[in-house]
Amino acid sequence: MTRMSAAERRAALTEAALRVVSREGLAQATTRAIVAEAGMSLASFHYAFESRDELIDELIGVVVARERKAIAVDELAAAAEQGASLGDLLEAGMLRYFEHLREDPEHEQAMLELTQYALRSPERHPLAIAQYARYVDLLVEALAAAAELTGTTWRLPVDQVARVLVAFSDGLTITWLVDRDDAAAARVAAAAADAVSRMADPR
């Protein structure tokens, strides 16, 4: 194994862990499976991390920090120029998220498993809260831009609107992961966009 700094090694192990969790599930992400995926020896693992739990905790932090908004603001702007309504923008955003989900279902499944893992112990619960707070933050930005571009105003604080949209996206995710029904997911996206767009008034 080539030499690398402690930071690089931690990062490499974290990436390997994410791949294993995505592919085989959190329960199968043993220290041995992770080092095998990373092409290292067990000793390297415990040189970089105190314990498996420490790695999983770091993994959650990493994937959460890496979450990107599904809708880029300039894309929103382009659509708005063409006279799209707020509802149109939201639906396009939902469909874009769905596209992302279809491209890498295992990743979203892994995120869900990590959330449930975090929910299971009081000291890790904050990780789950941070994860969802991050989701809300990303959507707050997009929702504020969308309202701005379509000349509308949110009747509620934007973060409350975002919180609703996070719930809808999550529901879309789980149900689709179960039945893989694309048309049904599209209907969920449309209904969610519709409901949320009604939380704004024209300015």
Add this chain to the structure above:
Amino acid sequence: MTRMSAAERRAALTEAALRVVSREGLAQATTRAIVAEAGMSLASFHYAFESRDELIDELIGVVVARERKAIAVDELAAAAEQGASLGDLLEAGMLRYFEHLREDPEHEQAMLELTQYALRSPERHPLAIAQYARYVDLLVEALAAAAELTGTTWRLPVDQVARVLVAFSDGLTITWLVDRDDAAAARVAAAAADAVSRMADPR
């Protein structure tokens, strides 16, 4: 340990397993933890079940079969008599589900974990599909009754409407399990009811 028939024993073990999974999570539901919860010896476990997996599979079947609709039809009728709109009925239904969630969050968390477990292997995936099909079935009944009582007609096949509502309920569940924000959950319930009620027309 008192004597009991194989069927009773299987049932007792299944109940014990559900309690362990709810309280400590699926990962902690080892054969030993389950028999301890049931007050049996390990031998009894393997007398009643071939393997732990067989019990978990049965557990999924049992909890799914036991799912009851959150809204009783006669309750719907009473509300409709008082002039409630379809949207009102749906929102009341969502809030009632939420009440149920608040009363026993661990049970819903267990259901979610069982779904994810089923999703992780091809031969168990059908269990997850059956689980969600059951959710849809329960809602189909309620939605059909609600439309009937309010003199409206679903523009889409009822099961498609139900499928959307299942997604919304699931989203409400996960996000609330994470942040325990009652007000936010109520907003999700209202938005979901609103969106779904727009899928019907007056007759």
Add this chain to the structure above:
DNA sequence: TTGCAACTGGGTCAATTGTCCCAGTCACGG
């Protein structure tokens, strides 16, 4: 009452898994 099959308790086993250790080896600053 008696025979027996259903059932149970307690122990055992192999496999898995998290963690650790130690003898080496390699990169790099002096």
Add this chain to the structure above:
DNA sequence: CCGTGACTGGGACAATTGACCCAGTTGCAA
């Protein structure tokens, strides 16, 4: 070029866990 400390490979270990086994025991039918 060399010493040293960072790093690695391979092995070891205890704990956990799913599965199993067997010698008993007990309820019940005849």
